[in-house]
Amino acid sequence: MATQVFKIPKSLKENMKYSFCPGCDHGVAVRLVAEVLDELDIQDRSVLIASIGCSVTAYDFLDVDSVEAPHGRALAVGTGVKRAKPNQVVFSYQGDGDFASIGLAESLHAALRGEKLTAICINNTTYGMTGGQLGPTTLLGQKTTTSTMGRNVEYYGYPIKIAEHVALCDGTAYAARVSLDTVANIRKAKQAIKKAFEVQLNGLGFGFVEILATCPTNWRMTPEQAHERVRKEMMKHYVPGVYKDITETK
Amino acid sequence: MITEDITNKKVLSKGNYAIAKASILAGCDCYFGYPITPQSEIGEYMSGKMQELGRAYVSAESELAAISMTLGACSTGVKAMTSSSSCAVALMQETLSYATADELPLVLISVMRGGPGLGNIYPSQGDYFQATKGGGNGDYKLIVLAPSNVQECVDLTYKAFHLAHKYRNPTVLLADGLLGQMMEPVEFKPYPYAEIDNSDWALTGAKNRKSRVIRSYAPLADNQCKFVEKLFEKYKTIEENETEWEEMGTEDADIILVSFGSTSRNVKTAMKLCREKGLKVGFFRPITLFPFPNKRLNELASKVKKFITVEVNMGQMINDVKLAVNGKASVELIHKAVGAPPSPEEIQSQVEELI
Amino acid sequence: MEKNFIIAGFGGQGVLLAGEVLATAFMLANKNVTWYPSYGAEMRGGTVNCEIVASDEEVSAVNKHDTDFIVALNQASFDKFLSKIKKGGYMIANSTLAKEIKTRADINYVFAPITKLAEELGNVKMANILALGVLAKASKAISLEQLSEALDSVLPAHRKNLLPLNLKALKIGYEYDLLPV
Incomplete structure (x- = not known):
């Protein structure tokens, strides 16, 4: 007898038009969020805060109420939604530029206030939507369209380790960095996303997941090469792991 | 129902406090702000009163955040406002543009001071352009109400909430340091407007209905043309119905x-x-x-x-x-x-x- | 009929509160009234003043260039505002902290040792309210009863214990012998 082992999550829109580039990890990340919304049965009381960048299109895929934030302001908008409607589940889906460059103040202050929000941040070491420019997470030596000779400290300074910064905030309940380069890591990523929602649902504080992701188009790589880069370069500097979890008893 | 501030007699009130109290009486559910003279009394009053009433209050990390929090709260259909002054209202222009495109009922109290730049904290009307022409991008209009005394600070704050929700358009109460700092006898009457039903657009979770998206991003040129034209039809209606002098x-x-x-x-x-x-x-x-x-x-x-x-x-x-x-x-x-x-x-x- | 008043002194003398009491008294007397403070990047101990304009009609303007009554609680305020007094207007000065010099012949001077009287009452902080008593008598613009009622409404609940002392200060000021020139 045949059993269904794989299906489209209920929290994804029907007949959605996929708009991410081939091999981009955004698609996997959005799907994981949808699966978590399904598993926690919170789709009908969730509000997505869409940010600026490729991540904005999350509202084309996730079948939840959504509001779009000005660039960098996602967690300020999220704060407004959550404070107005504390019973809603509010989460942002942001890129690293939105979260950690233009929106660093909003991001860290939301964490410091211990807002009961969940933030998902895609780290692909570049500004994807605008064509692969240097962002806050661009690695030293990495060539982008605005660091054509490679990122050097003299001109550009250092890349930011986002999860570690978020973990330092007293209002953070959970902060983790995950990768989507292997099936095993995708499973771990889903668990982290789930946890970041659970701390919100339990009123414990700010939940955060940084997802290391590919941008094959702007990296000028095949999807396989891109995942290889995640493993070989990104995971060395941006080490996956749980950086804070206040639910863990030691 | 808040009745304690409704006195049925005149009380002496500072313009800033009058605005803050009026917003409470208008049913403002959420206030987000960042201090700046000459309007800081608004945030000071709200910090205590909103907590006392169990409503939302956040001392935001910046004006960028304050108005974005207001936008977020408005997207759920509640009454929300922020307040600021001149050089800091300048920081809010981007989100005002978003809020017009999102058609959100955001209320901004703008208490003008001297400019340009940091300028000074004395009264000024130098932000007439800022309020009426906008510093944000694209074609849009804010509804702008200009009180001339403390009683009007109350009456027009009520009206700002009403018009913002009636037309789903950001609305500015444009006062100045003189009005903010002066005291005059005022009467706080109950909020005179009927509550406006927003159940057809507010984000409350997609329970037993289709999910909703409040967005300004319109990748297709034709869609954006239609949208902006529709916005301007709304502005025409506002001109016909609401012009006051x-x-x-x-x-x-x-x-x-x-x-x-x-x-x-x-x-x-x-x-x-x-x-x-x-x-x-x-x-x-x-x-x-x-x-x-x-x-x-x-x-x-x-x-x-x-x-x-x-x-x-x-x-x-x-x-x-x-x-x-x-x-x-x-x-x-x-x-x-x-x-x-x-x-x-x-x-x-x-x-x-x-x- | 419109009258304006400036109450001035140094920070801590309760100038703004005295102005608020005066404005409230006018409100209770069914006048239109506007209170407007000097404000700026003030430092503690600097000079402070507020203007109160009371009118039977709409208040015409604040921040006027001349005034009917000045209450000067210190020398700096006396010097600053002397020239702003309208012809026939009043300088009501605290002679404890300002010299009794009359350089203008076209105005009325009232010198009262306001700080000293407040000290004698037992609380120097009552000087502002005591000054209002002097002003009420000299100006005839407002009654002692209306000022008393205003004090009651302006003092916050946690300061209500000071109401009797304030009323006493008001009365001492009101009954202080006037010596207009």
């Missing part, structure tokens, strides 16, 4: 003094002084700066020789008066760059010079 002595006037906000108090007195001297001078005060009373000014232009706008800036509203008058009469300016308005006597003598 005060006029006095215009029936037989040769000259009409045009002024808004706190400055108009002195101008009204100057008009009376001119009348005492036998000059046929009238007074006209736009209460809504958008929608601007173009039609009425154009009618009056057929009967009078000259308009003189009186402003505490280098001449901003004069541009709108000129457009409204459209060449039918001359339009001149009496002004001062920053500070308390020119005295009625100064205005009167300058009017005589301009005749």
